[in-house]
Amino acid sequence: xxxxxxxxxxxxxxxxxxxxxxxxxxxxxxxxxxxxxxxxxxxxxxxxxxxxxxxxxxxxxxxxxxxxxxxxxxxxxxxxxxxxxxxxxxxxxxxxxxxxxxxxxxxxxxxxxxxxxxxxxxxxxxxxxxxxxxxxxxxxxxxxxxxxxxxxxxxxxxxxxxxxxxxxxxxxxxxxxxxxxxxxxxxxxxxxxxxxxxxxxxxxxxxxxxxxxxxxxxxxxxxxxxxxxxxxxxxxxxxxxxxxxxxxxxxxxxxxxxxxxxxxxxxxxxxxxxxxxxxxxxxxxxxxxxxxxxxxxxxxxxxxxxxxxxxxxxxxxxxxxxxxxxxxxxxxxxxxxxxxxxxxxxxxxxxxxxxxxxxxxxxxxxxxxxxxxxxxxxxxxxxxxxxxxxxxxxxxxxxxxxxxxxxxxxxxxxxxxxxxxxxxxxxxxxxxxxxxxxxxxxxxxxxxxxxxxx
Numbered sequence: 001x002x003x004x005x006x007x008x009x010x011x012x013x014x015x016x017x018x019x020x021x022x023x024x025x026x027x028x029x030x031x032x033x034x035x036x037x038x039x040x041x042x043x044x045x046x047x048x049x050x051x052x053x054x055x056x057x058x059x060x061x062x063x064x065x066x067x068x069x070x071x072x073x074x075x076x077x078x079x080x081x082x083x084x085x086x087x088x089x090x091x092x093x094x095x096x097x098x099x100x101x102x103x104x105x106x107x108x109x110x111x112x113x114x115x116x117x118x119x120x121x122x123x124x125x126x127x128x129x130x131x132x133x134x135x136x137x138x139x140x141x142x143x144x145x146x147x148x149x150x151x152x153x154x155x156x157x158x159x160x161x162x163x164x165x166x167x168x169x170x171x172x173x174x175x176x177x178x179x180x181x182x183x184x185x186x187x188x189x190x191x192x193x194x195x196x197x198x199x200x201x202x203x204x205x206x207x208x209x210x211x212x213x214x215x216x217x218x219x220x221x222x223x224x225x226x227x228x229x230x231x232x233x234x235x236x237x238x239x240x241x242x243x244x245x246x247x248x249x250x251x252x253x254x255x256x257x258x259x260x261x262x263x264x265x266x267x268x269x270x271x272x273x274x275x276x277x278x279x280x281x282x283x284x285x286x287x288x289x290x291x292x293x294x295x296x297x298x299x300x301x302x303x304x305x306x307x308x309x310x311x312x313x314x315x316x317x318x319x320x321x322x323x324x325x326x327x328x329x330x331x332x333x334x335x336x337x338x339x340x341x342x343x344x345x346x347x348x349x350x351x352x353x354x355x356x357x358x359x360x361x362x363x364x365x366x367x368x369x370x371x372x373x374x375x376x377x378x379x380x381x382x383x384x385x386x387x388x389x390x391x392x393x394x395x396x397x398x399x400x401x402x403x404x405x406x407x408x409x410x411x412x413x414x415x416x417x418x419x420x421x422x423x424x425x426x427x428x429x430x431x432x433x434x435x436x437x438x439x440x441x442x443x444x445x446x447x448x449x450x451x452x453x454x
Contacts, residue, residue, distance in 0.1 A: 003043055007313045014039060014305060019342075028347045029290070033297030036304050048307055055303045056296050063252060064170050069288040070255030071161045074240075076280035077262035078116050081271040083233050084126045087112060090226040092134070097217050100202030100209035102140060103148035104195050106131045110152025111191045114159040115237045124153035124406035132411055141208040142415055144198060146423035150403050151194045151430070154392040157345065159187040160241055161258075164388055166251065167291070167349055172357045174380045176251045177244055181452050182385045182445045189444065190392070190434040197430055232268050236261040245452055291346055298350030306354065315359050325363040329439065332356055333390050340394015344402060348394065357383065365442070374442045385445045386438050393431045396424045 005013075014035065021031045040048055059065070078084070091112075092105035106127060113123050127149045135145035157164050160180035169176040202209035240258040243249040249257065266272040305311075318328055332352075339348045360383050367373035374382045395403040398421045408420055438445055 005043055007309045010039075010043065010305070010308055011310065011313065014301070018301070022342065028343065029293035029297040031297070032294070032301040032347070032351075036297065036300035040300075040304055043308070044304065048304065055299050059170070059295055059299060062170050064166060064176055065292075067161070067166050067176070067252045067255040068163055068291060069284050070252070070259045071163065071166075072287050073280055073284040074255065074258040074262040075116055076283045077259075077266050077276070078233060079126065080276040080280055081262075081266040081269045083116075083230070083265070083269065084109075084113060085130055086226075086229055087233075088127070088130050088134075090230050092131075092212075093217075093226060094223055097211050099206050099211055100144065100198045101211055102131070102135045102138060103144050103198045103202070103209050106135075106148045107152040107191055107194045107198070110149070111155050111159065111187070112234070112237070114156040114187070115161070115241065116233065123156045124149065124403050125410050127153055128407045128410040132407070132415070135209075136412060136415070138212065139207075139210055142419040143423040143426070144201060144209050146407060146411070146415065146420050147427045148194065148198060150396055150407055150420070150424050151427035152191075153406070154395045154403055154431075155187055155191060157391050157395065158183050158190070158385075158388045160184065160244070161251065161255065162388065163291070164345055164349065164391060165384070167295075167346065168353060168384050168387065171349060171353050172380055172384060174384055177247070178381050178449045178453065179384050179388075180241070180251065181245055181449045182381050183388060185444050185448055186385055186389055186434060186438050189437060190389070190431065193430045193434060194427060197426060232265045236265055247452070294344075294346045295350060298347060302351055302354050311355055311358060314355050315362070318359065325365050326368060326439070328359075328363065329365075329386075333386075333435065336387070336390045337394050337397050340391065340402075341397050341400040345391050345394070348391070353387070356387075367442075368440055371440060372443060374446070378442075378446055381449060382442050382445050386435065389431070389435045389438055393428060393435065396428045396431065398424060 017035055018031060021035070022028065088105065088109045091109045092102050095101040095105045095108070098104065109131070110123055110127055113127070131149055132145055135148075136142075156162065160183055162180070162183060165179040165183060166176055168174065169179050198209065236258065239261065240254045243257065244251055244254045263272065263277075266276065302310075318331065321328070321331065323331060336348060336352060339352065343351070357380065361376075361379060364376075365374040365379065365382075395401050398404065401424065404417075404420050404424060408415075408417055411420070
């Protein structure tokens, strides 16, 4: 029999020790898993030991999770085929003659790359290595140059095939396909807001983002050639997402098609080699292993907390604020942004979603300002997409947003951390606008899934 303890004190002990160990620099997976075992031993009993196999085994055998390594391998193969460089080259030569054209090209390339990739780290680092030097060389202001890379890169967390969407679907027992489709319109709205901001800023002050010099612009014939070079990967991405949206294949089956297609595209670009395959496989193994270890550790940690009454305790605390459904949702969004300053997206998902989703299902969102609300059967889908938009904000939030450090790791020495921080603020504001649109106008999330699934 374990030691008797109040749920309030247990909450302080569990999450206080979690914060201390994470600030000490220990890996999240082993911190959460290790603390779960310690608290199980101290405060649990024979029956609570059942959560070890009963919570981990269903995740180990969840069919939908097999899409994660497949999509990561697909992205790795396309990256090693040199397609990211070609993609940016194509878009910036098509749009480089415009004011702010390189920044706009970066956002468009990042949007397309998000549909190839699904993980933001790869997008931020790769675009930082390719696009940032190109913009600095052509005298772009650091705020526009860094901000467009930061904001464009975070689209990978939202636009399908998002790895976050797959994990959210597994944890919240939601359809992956519906989440993919629901995220499309908000993702495009955010990309449009970023492009609009860059266009307005550079239109009012051309020195912030000058167009390409005449000697660097290409002919119409060259533009068509560049489009032709990118036809195969763009067709592949369209095919993978198309068969999901059309209901022809599940996300896992589509990921298998995408993986095979990525190998074919690599061969077409003469970049298919055993070394590239081996490198892509090792990358896939590392990323998938990291994600799964965090899943196991955080699942145990949260599982024990919920079993001890933590779910009810958190619900009662939040409801006691008397904020109303939309006020409670706003409070959740703030908590998620704060967590994003310290934890990676996998950890936030596994710590917060199992507690937040059941609470959301008890609330009624009937709309604001006389606008349509959200039906109870669509609540999990809507909240899933709202949650993913919020995760974009957590990546950009100073002082510890992950995207800021991804970019700094590859930025030229003359680009300071202060400049990167300042460049994130306007785009963080645009993400708040995008999040507000998704909350106030839920049909931006729900319209496309209704159209596809009826």
